[in-house]
Amino acid sequence: MTAKNPVSTVCVALLSTFVAACSPLDAVNMVSPKSASIIRSSMSYGIDTRQELDIYMTDEVTEGSPVVVFFYGGSWTSGAKEKYRFVGEAISGRGYVTVIPDYRLYPQVKFPAFVEDGARVLAWASEHITQAENGVVVMGHSAGAHTAALLALDHRYVEQTGLPTSFIRGMVGLAGPYGFNPLQFKNTRPIFEGVEPLDRARPVTFGCSSRSPMLLFHGAGDTLVYPENSRELRQRVEACGGTVQYYELEKTGHFTIVLGLSDSFLRKQSLFIPLDAFLEQLSQQ
Secondary structure, eight states: OEEOOTHHHHHHHHHHHHTTTSOHHHHHHHHSOOOSEEEEEEEESSSSTTOEEEEEEOSOOOTTOOEEEEEOOSTTTOOOGGGGHHHHHHHHTTTOOEEEEOOOOTTTOOTTHHHHHHHHHHHHHHHHOGGGGGOEEEEEETHHHHHHHHHHHOTHHHHTTTOOGGGEEEEEEESOOOSOOGGGSTTTHHHHTTOSSGGGGOGGGGGGGOOSOEEEEEETTOSSSOTHHHHHHHHHHHHTTOOEEEEEETTOOTTHHHHTTSGGGTTTSSTHHHHHHHHHHHHHO
């Protein structure tokens, strides 16, 4: 299904105002209203300095709601949880405890270390966040969506922590490279070099292992991670009887799609409409 998404136009106007002073993510954080408080920041879920997370939560949490764990992108080489305050504020402000972790990056580590860090985050949440008794929804953008998909589909990561696979109630992905071959690209080849078999690094490989519903978004104008990645994952999961909702957003690129998670744009684009319904349905189950 295709949805019109004016967020790109709005973002361009906004970012042109702030580009001289800060990064696009800083700009969005500056204009995003604070609807939640960080009740815990830089909590350690491992011994490495990159193994820390922030928790966002309001006084009103939706009854029965799972915890939302958001993994940011950055090509597995960059990123910082503080840059995504606007995501934590927007999702937690809608009644969901939200966790945004940092994770180890290349060249410090290679695949699958960052996915293993994701599993450690889930294990930490199960022990330290009361609402995690309702399970979690793993969510991510770009490289983070790749991690979220592997956590949801390749059950070995979660099982190695001692958690049941049912702990993951759902998966939400924005512009994830679910089907690409990382060894075909110069920038990602060293990050995934030595993986045997290679399909272990491709979420589409595990499409038939889907046990929880998925909600996928992709920008029709994404020229960095092509929409075919989300289409292929949807087809693979549905062919095996899994549940997937897919939204392809017009006039939306690889980076502008994540900016649509800001409170500043909730009424100006369509991303949160299906996301609200998806999370609400999981909360009622």
